Structures are given as structure tokens and as C-alpha cells.
Amino acid sequence: MARGVSVIVKRRTFCLLSKLRGFHHQQSREERKEYHQPAGYTALALLASSFHSELASDLEISDGEALENLKVASSHGSLMDRSNAILQREQQQQSLNPKDWIAVDQQNAWDLLHEERSLMTRISTSCADLDDILGGGISCKQVTEIGGVPGIGKTQLGIQLAVNVQMPSYCGGLGGKAIYIDTEGSFMVERAQEIAEAYVEDISEYNRFLHKDLQACQGEIQGKDVLQNIYFFRICSYTEQIALINYLEEFISDHKDVKIVIIDSVAFHFRQGFEDMALRTRILGEMALKLVKLAKMCNLAVVLLNQVTTRYMEGSFQLSFSLGDNWSRCCTNRIILYWNGNERYAYIDKSPYLRSAAAPYSVTSRGIRNSASHCKRSKLV
Amino acid sequence: MSQIQSDPSSLRPAFMTPQKLLPDEKCSLGCPILDCCMGGGIPCNSITEIVAESGSGKTQFCLQLSLRAQLPPFLGGLSASSLYLYTEFPFPTRRLHQLSSALQSQYPQIFVNNYDPCDGVFLQSVNTADQLLDIMPQVESFLENSKTRLPVRVIVIDSMAALFRAEFDNTASDLIRRSSLFFKISGKLKEFAKRFNLVVLVTNQVMDVVDSGEGANEIRIGNLNGMYSSGRRISPALGLSWANCVNSRLFLSKDEYESGSAGGGEKGFWESTDKTKRWLLLLVFPSSTRPALPDGCTSIPVRKEENKAADRESGGSSLN
Numbered sequence: 116m117a118r119g120v121s122v123i124v125k126r127r128t129f130c131l132l133s134k135l136r137g138f139h140h141q142q143s144r145e146e147r148k149e150y151h152q153p154a155g156y157t158a159l160a161l162l163a164s165s166f167h168s169e170l171a172s173d174l175e176i177s178d179g180e181a182l183e184n185l186k187v188a189s190s191h192g193s194l195m196d197r198s199n200a201i202l203q204r205e206q207q208q209q210s211l212n213p214k215d216w217i218a219v220d221q222q223n224a225w226d227l228l229h230e231e232r233s234l235m236t237r238i239s240t241s242c243a244d245l246d247d248i249l250g251g252g253i254s255c256k257q258v259t260e261i262g263g264v265p266g267i268g269k270t271q272l273g274i275q276l277a278v279n280v281q282m283p284s285y286c287g288g289l290g291g292k293a294i295y296i297d298t299e300g301s302f303m304v305e306r307a308q309e310i311a312e313a314y315v316e317d318i319s320e321y322n323r324f325l326h327k328d329l330q331a332c333q334g335e336i337q338g339k340d341v342l343q344n345i346y347f348f349r350i351c352s353y354t355e356q357i358a359l360i361n362y363l364e365e366f367i368s369d370h371k372d373v374k375i376v377i378i379d380s381v382a383f384h385f386r387q388g389f390e391d392m393a394l395r396t397r398i399l400g401e402m403a404l405k406l407v408k409l410a411k412m413c414n415l416a417v418v419l420l421n422q423v424t425t426r427y428m429e430g431s432f433q434l435s436f437s438l439g440d441n442w443s444r445c446c447t448n449r450i451i452l453y454w455n456g457n458e459r460y461a462y463i464d465k466s467p468y469l470r471s472a473a474a475p476y477s478v479t480s481r482g483i484r485n486s487a488s489h490c491k492r493s494k495l496v
Numbered sequence: 497m498s499q500i501q502s503d504p505s506s507l508r509p510a511f512m513t514p515q516k517l518l519p520d521e522k523c524s525l526g527c528p529i530l531d532c533c534m535g536g537g538i539p540c541n542s543i544t545e546i547v548a549e550s551g552s553g554k555t556q557f558c559l560q561l562s563l564r565a566q567l568p569p570f571l572g573g574l575s576a577s578s579l580y581l582y583t584e585f586p587f588p589t590r591r592l593h594q595l596s597s598a599l600q601s602q603y604p605q606i607f608v609n610n611y612d613p614c615d616g617v618f619l620q621s622v623n624t625a626d627q628l629l630d631i632m633p634q635v636e637s638f639l640e641n642s643k644t645r646l647p648v649r650v651i652v653i654d655s656m657a658a659l660f661r662a663e664f665d666n667t668a669s670d671l672i673r674r675s676s677l678f679f680k681i682s683g684k685l686k687e688f689a690k691r692f693n694l695v696v697l698v699t700n701q702v703m704d705v706v707d708s709g710e711g712a713n714e715i716r717i718g719n720l721n722g723m724y725s726s727g728r729r730i731s732p733a734l735g736l737s738w739a740n741c742v743n744s745r746l747f748l749s750k751d752e753y754e755s756g757s758a759g760g761g762e763k764g765f766w767e768s769t770d771k772t773k774r775w776l777l778l779l780v781f782p783s784s785t786r787p788a789l790p791d792g793c794t795s796i797p798v799r800k801e802e803n804k805a806a807d808r809e810s811g812g813s814s815l816n
Contacts, residue, residue: 264736264739265736265739265740265742265745265780266745266779266780270782271782294511299686299743300541300542300543300686300689300690300743301542301743301782302782303520303539303782304519304520305519305520305535306782308519346511347511348511349690351683351686351687351690351691352683352687366511382740383679383683383740384683386675386676386679386737386740387676387679387680387683388676388677388679388680422740423736423740424675424736424737424740425735425736425737427668434736437740
């Protein structure tokens with residue numbers, strides 16, 4: 116019975132949270148219930164502590180009912196204990212002590228599932244269609260590789276993610292910071308500024324929607340603060356790249372609020388005259404392992420942007436990701452960006468838990484957004 | 497935020513926040529419409545490529561940029577000399593001189609004491625791709641200890657395609673060698689671009705798209721679904737691996753304009769150029785800041801004196 120109550124509370128919490136998360140996901144709320152993403156236990160703790168009047172108004176129930184719900188939520192000892200335990204474990208993981216890490220590693224699948232459902236957080240791409248097929252966005256704790264032809268919008272997506280990771284928690288974001296590693300020199304400051312300013316506008320829009328205190332919120336975020344929270348590295352050779360990735364762990368332990376590491380692009384310096392391909396494979400493998408470990412230990416998302424190359428296979432030229440087959444085993448998720456007619460599409464090529472699916476997106480002056488023609492279509496319907 | 501790098505003894509990579517990075521400087525082309533289209537001109541600190549068929553004005557672009565870089569920043573320049581690596585002979589000295597004297601007469605207050613803007617353009621011929629890679633150390637030392645009047649901050653390579661198109665076979669080993677050279681050269685150029693805050697402008701030729709079946713040259717790169725010039729479907733030469741090496745890619749397209757007297761057909765060469773309209777399209781442009789940019793195009797009739805755009809139709813091409 117207790118389990119039944121908890122499920123109801125969870126559902127309602129989630130319902131509330133998805134209301135809080137904003138308006139553009141409204142039609143897909145039914146699907147999103149299945150993901151169980153950021154709601155979960157931490158939100159429950161939040162729920163128990165604070166806004167019962169908001170809960171009442173949002174769920175359209177009486178104040179008394181809401182209070183009762185909250186009582187159930189807070190008195191549900193085992194549930195709270197579990198959430199606390201997971202939170203503690205999470206903090207231990209963040210402490211980066213290898214001993215703790217080994218101890219924590221002894222989890223059973225049930226724990227892992229709970230942890231994943233409750234704490235696996237996602238970084239929105241600002242394109243609702245893309246978020247939907249990704250189950251809410253780019254997931255933390257995992258390495259995601261994104262590739263496509265030049266000009267498809269890899270760098271734009273990278274900048275967008277570096278900005279979106281900072282979305283405050285009251286908007287359903289992580290409130291973290293970003294590390295942006297530029298190996299190609301394509302990061303343009305004015306472009307980042309433009310995307311950051313559009314993002315600030317969107318946040319204040321959210322706030323207005325929620326009838327929050329506009330003054331207080333606007334005081335918090337500004338375009339330049341958004342840029343201030345992106346740590347930017349420019350890399351000119353592959354030795355620098357390896358050195359930087361070795362140094363990242365230390366850097367992140369000093370900057371614990373870093374929630375995403377973006378490398379744009381991982382391939383460039385490894386494509387210049389490596390005569391010894393076996394050496395290259397080894398170096399790349401080591402680098403990938405480090406990044407996977409970093410993602411797990413520090414609970415952050417690693418996004419690798421990759422170039423594509425043509426490969427001669429079975430009598431015809433085909434596009435494939437650069438750096439070879441061995442590299443393709445290193446990344447947990449892989450997203451391919453491609454042109455379909457005049458629209459840009461993203462396709463999930465490889466993922467352990469997501470269905471492969473494609474979604475259109477567009478690159479606008481405000482950043483990555485839903486595809487324009489797609490919007491029109493949904494408006495017509 | 498920058499306290500971390502305060503310890504100079506540690507060789508840790510220094511990070512920046514974009515707030516601290518200055519927006520990249522731009523070098524104006526001297527045409528308000530083109531500059532506006534590109535957010536101020538050709539950006540520093542990255543490689544910009546111009547793709548066009550012959551006779552579209554690539555070289556004009558390069559010559560003009562290398563001259564205008566000498567203007568002070570308030571006139572859109574960089575107060576810098578330029579290094580011009582040319583691969584197609586002969587170098588158009590007369591044209592450079594023409595443009596130079598036009599610039600001189602346009603800004604007499606800048607070019608005082610009979611200073612000729614040509615003096616700020618350093619020429620070097622390059623014959624093969626390997627030679628280009630070989631002279632990179634020389635280029636580096638030239639950039640480092642330039643004894644020139646103005647520091648060198650522009651490198652033009654006109655054209656990249658000419659170096660690579662003749663020499664390499666279509667065999668696997670040659671293609672691998674070629675793409676490895678691409679990455680080496682562009683790695684070097686990008687390093688220089690960052691260290692010395694350079695504008696790097698390279699030109700590329702085009703090839704016709706022959707079959708509409710699936711071929712390597714069918715891969716779409718950039719904002720345009722199909723690139724057309726002189727009524728033919730074309731695609732940039734040097735393929736996908738080179739496309740990965742550049743930061744921005746511009747496309748110059750031209751079309752013969754059918755005038756009322758088109759039946760007359762055979763006019764003199766100079767007259768027929770008046771009937772050519774050229775426009776610029778941004779294929780890949782990471783710093784694009786304008787909403788209209790993805791398909792934004794504008795025309796640049798190449799006149800005898802200088803590139804100047806005549807913009808008579810909104811957002812589209814127009815005549816000279």
C-alpha cells in the first residue's frame with residue numbers, strides 16, 4: 116500500500132514539476148511521464164519542505180488535500196531515507212576519492228535503476244523535438260558523440276549546450292557551468308553572446324509565466340554572467356589536447372559545479388599526419404576512457420563533436436565518423452546530424468536505452484530551436 | 497575567475513571565459529553590404545575559404561583584402577601588412593597596382609608621403625602542396641620577427657585548389673596522403689591564426705557535379721542545397737576532408753545577365769562583364785549573427801576600381 120501511495124505522490128510530483136518546467140512541452144507530457152527524469156526524490160524533498168499552496172493550485176485540489184499529500188510525502192520514512200541515501204552517495208561520488216568510488220561501486224541493479232531514474236539529469240538542447248527523442252536532453256554521466264558535415268550546426272549545438280547547462284533549477288535545469296574545449300577555432304564569441312542573450316530572454320519569459328518575482332530573477336542572470344560560466348580552452352595541437360584532458364579531473368575538482376564538458380572537435384588534431392595508426396588508436400582509447408571515467412565520477416555530461424569523413428565501403432563512398440571503428444566503441448551515445456532536403460535532422464545512431472529516432476531541428480539566430488516548418492505543421496493541427 | 501592561472505610555474509592550460517575574450521576583430525572588404533552580411537568583415541583568428549569558379553572574383557577579393565588590411569581599425573582595417581601566397585601564375589601585379597592607387601586616392605590622409613599600399617603586400621609563390629608545408633617555418637619566423645612597417649596579420653593563399661588538384665591521383669594512398677596534408681597545413685594555419693591573431697583567407701575552385709547519382713561530390717555541405725554558378729550545378733573542390741579544415745566558407749556565384757540585346761551575343765569581353773552579376777553566399781559561417789544570414793546573399797559587382805556592391809533589391813541579387 117505504501118508503494119501505491121508513493122507512486123501517486125511521484126506521479127503528482129512529476130505532474131507538478133512538468134508544469135513548472137514550462138509550456139512548450141505541454142503536448143508531450145503524457146510521453147514524458149514514462150521517462151521519470153528529473154522529478155523523483157530530490158524534488159520530493161523539495162515538495163515536502165515548501166510550496167503546498169502552489170501544489171494545491173497547480174493540481175487543482177484543495178489546500179487541505181495538498182497538505183495531506185505533503186504529509187504523506189514527508190512521513191513516508193523509507194522513501195525519504197532512500198532519497199537521502201542516494202543523495203549522500205551522490206555526494207560521496209562527487210568527492211572524487213577513489214576509495215569511496217570503489218565502495219560505491221557495489222550497487223545492485225535495483226539501486227542503479229533508482230539512481231538513474233532519480234538523479235540522471237539531462238541538459239536540454241532547446242529544441243523540443245530533439246529533447247523528446249533524447250528523453251529530455253543530453254544525459255549526464257555519459258559520453259555523447261555528435262557528428263555531421265561541416266556547417267550542419269555542431270558548434271552551434273555545442274554553444275547552446277554550454278549555455279543551457281546553466282539553466283537554474285527552478286526551470287528544471289542543472290544550474291551548472293560548462294567547459295568548452297575548442298580545437299578548431301570555430302567558437303565565435305559574438306555568436307555565444309547572442310545565444311546567451313536569447314537564453315536570458317527565455318528564462319525571464321519562464322519567470323513571467325510562473326508569476327515569479329520578475330525583479331529578483333532578472334537581477335540574477337545576465338548575458339555576461341552566462342558567458343562568465345563557460346570555461347573556454349583553445350587547443351592548438353594533439354599534445355595540448357591530451358594534456359588538457361589529463362588536467363580536467365583536477366580542474367573539475369576545483370570547480371565542482373561544472374556539469375558539461377564539450378570538445379569541439381575531438382578529431383581535428385588527430386587527423387594530421389599520424390603515421391602510426393596503432394599509436395593513435397591507443398591514445399584515443401586512453402583519452403576516451405578518461406572521459407568516460409570523468410563523466411561517471413563527476414556526474415557530468417561529456418559531449419564530443421566529431422567530424423565526418425567519406426569511406427570507401429562495398430564499392431561506394433559512404434559517410435562515416437572520423438577516427439575509425441575503435442573510437443566508435445568508446446562513446447555511449449552517438450547522434451548524427453544530417454540534411455534531409457532543406458531541413459536539418461538529428462538521428463540517434465547508438466544508445467543503450469533510447470530508441471533510434473530522428474528529429475528535425477533548426478539553427479536560428481537565437482540558437483538551436485524547433486524546426487520552423489515543423490512548428491507550422493503543428494500549429495495547423 | 498583567473499586566479500587559477502596565477503601560478504606561472506605550473507604549465508597548466510589556461511582557460512578563458514568568453515566574457516574575457518574579445519570578439520574577434522574583423523577585416524573589412526570595403527563594401528558595406530558584404531561587411532554587414534558577414535558581421536563586419538572577414539574574421540580574425542580563423543580560416544575563411546572562398547569557393548568560386550574562375551572569373552567570379554576570388555582573386556579580386558584577396559587582393560582587396562590584402563590592401564585594405566593596412567587601413568587603421570576605424571576604417572575597418574587591421575593596421576597590418578599581408579602575406580600573399582600565390583600558386584597561379586602570373587601574379588596579377590597590374591590589378592594590384594590599380595586597386596592600390598584607387599585606395600591611395602580614396603584615403604590620401606592615411607597613405608601620406610607617397611606611400612604605396614602595395615608595399616604592405618608581401619608575395620611568395622608556391623608551386624606544390626609539399627612546398628607550402630615546407631615554407632611554414634619560414635612563414636612563422638616572418639610573422640614573428642617581421643621588420644615590416646606594419647605587423648603581418650593577413651595570410652592569403654590563392655589558390656589552395658591549384659596546389660592539390662594536379663598532383664594527386666585518385667588512388668586510396670594518394671587520397672590519404674592528400675587529406676593528411678590538408679590537416680597538417682590547416683593545423684599550422686590555425687595555430688598561426690590564433691598566435692598572431694591573423695586573418696587567413698584561402699581560395700578554392702569548384703568542380704561540376706556530373707552525375708546526379710550517389711557520388712562523393714554529392715555530400716551537402718553548408719546552407720545551400722545546390723550550388724549553382726553560370727547555370728551549372730557545382731560543388732567545391734578538394735572534398736570533405738578539406739571542408740573540415742576551414743572555419744568559414746563563402747561562395748561566390750556568377751551568372752550572365754540576359755539583357756535585351758542578348759541576341760547580339762558576341763560583344764567584347766569587357767562589355768560582357770558588365771552583364772555578369774555576382775553574389776556572395778555564406779555556406780558555413782559560425783559567427784553568423786544575422787537572422788537572414790543562412791540564405792542571405794548579396795551581389796558584388798567587381799568594378800575596375802574596387803569591389804562595391806550595388807544593392808537595389810532587398811536581400812537578393814542585383815545588377816551592377
